[in-house]
Amino acid sequence: MLRFEIKKIWSRPVNKAALLLLAVIVLTGSALAVRDVVYYKADGSKISGFFAARRLRSEKNEWKGYVTEDVLKKMVKENQKACAQAESEDGALIARQGLSDLREWINTGLSGEGGYDYYLCDRIPEQEAASLYEKRLALLREEFAGQEYSQKEKEYLTRQYEKFGAPLYYGYADGWKALLDSQYLPTLMTITIVIIGFLVSGVFSCEFQLGADSVFFSSNYGRNRAIHAKIMAGFLVMTVVYWAAMLLFSLLVLGLLGFQGAGLMIQTNDHNWSCMYNITYAESWLLTMFGGYVAHLFILLLAQLASAKSRSVVAAVTIPLGLACAPMFLGRVPFLARVMNLFPDMLLRISAFLRDNIIYEIGGKAYGVYELLIPVYLLLALLLMPALYLWYKRSELV
């Protein structure tokens, strides 16, 4: 039965076309993500992608290891020396590509109240640069003091920051950064959920759409095992297509840019400097992928439930589209933002929102938004399966 249910999905030419489209999008997305890694040669010309990554790897790995106070001092000294020797700003940029990440730690980590200062590292005394870790907590406290956090939430944030392990280990990780710190992955997840929604849209409604419902429900297993097979077919298609798309995207990006840096903390990218989650790139990848999978399960099962109830493919196509995209726009309305941050689409954008430190206080206890969303939506997805079964089982054919 399961084999035939899966065959029903893949026998539709339009579904084959949708899968092909997804493959093209994955390839295009990974090409764009890879292309974003750039390296400037001594003559000022720019190279990107695989060849840029090779050069950057070599230069950045000269700083590989624990970035202690001494390393920070040395980096500032070399940065300022390169600045002094360069004939132009572009020349300084080219000369400092290997230490650009560490330079940004200083610019981001020590800019303080005045906001980000791109030239801070070029003029900061070595001793002050060495205080980067020491001042981190104080400066971040200053930063979040002005934000709308409750007392409990501030305490939670402080505890998270205190767990930050200094000194950070550094090395080349541009592959992981291109994979996780860009907008391509969240965009791909949004497209994937819409396409999978399209693929599974007919699993339950096709019997009604095709007029095959009478034979289906009057058969021996029509109100039990055949429904299990449908749920399982939908689940397998969701799971296999989602993971295939994500693994292909990850393997292409990392394959071309390098797998190195999986064990580095995500704070080694200055964009994540104030992130409260003390995790490595590999852990961030797992969290992002698993969270995305939970969102897919929940949204697509909900879409199938609506499709089974309405007996139409429209619900199965529009629900993923609506839930994956609408909250993104509605969340920009200030008074809706807190509510919209609890919608399942947040799980499609974990890598992009980790650094936003979204916290909720519930029952006097503070939680990071993903500590809440992942278990809640996983539980709801698991509950949707029996709901879908019972709903479909009770179908009457008027």
Added chain:
Amino acid sequence: MELRMKNLTKEFGGFTAVDHLNFTMENGVYGLLGVNGAGKTTLMKMLCTLLSPTSGEITCNGQEILGMGADYRRILGYLPQEFGFYPEFTVQDYLSYIAAIKGLRPMVAKRRVRELIEKTGLKKAAKKKMKKLSGGMKRRAGIAQAMLNNPRILVLDEPTAGLDPNERIRFRNLISELAEDRLVLLSTHIVSDVEYIANQILLMRDGRIVLAGEAQELIDSMEEGVWSLYAQKNEVSRLMKKYKVSNLKTGHDGVELRIIAGKKPAQDAVLCDANLEDVFLYYFGEKAGEENAEI
């Protein structure tokens, strides 16, 4: 095998589709005749557990069928009026899938699919996609799926609708062949179909079975005679208003009419043998006209 309907009623909003129906069927072929909206399809859907009754019940050998669940569906075969299928499946795949949801073990399923493909004359089309089949071949695939589990109860809703005369004859013969040792309920508004193959004919109107019996019993139950007469063309309109006219045939000398009437409708009218079509018209009156367009 005994199927018993006790006070069976189905209402949709304020409309009563099946109205306190009481009837018992045993092995044999039952032809269910009635005009559109008589409640035939609703009754069949209840017999196939696709609809639950508003009140009353259906029992199979004494057990309520909804309570029997899968045990009842295991002995049931159903060809619905609107027979839907999976257009991209081949005939073989389609039948194999239905065999799977009917709970046939893979080896048995394989054998049954092969047997029924042969029996229904679909051998050459076995690898063809369902969407490529002609109307007649689709109906044959439909009867094949209904027979896969060798059902003790076979429900066929308008099985010959839309078929050309050759296909209809083939189909009727096939049903007759398959009808042995089982209960077959065949719904149709094509009178000649039931005339040939049904042991018992049920006339259904307004959700009730108004008459049941063998073809001759139904014919004998008519309290009016069937008359044949020739009339001028300008008289036809008057006669049609006055009598139930079961047939009209225009010739060179005028029009030959077949009229159902209690007494001789014209001096030169000749009493003739009634058939089931006359019975249909007699009991369903003007409503039957639309239905008989297909006869």
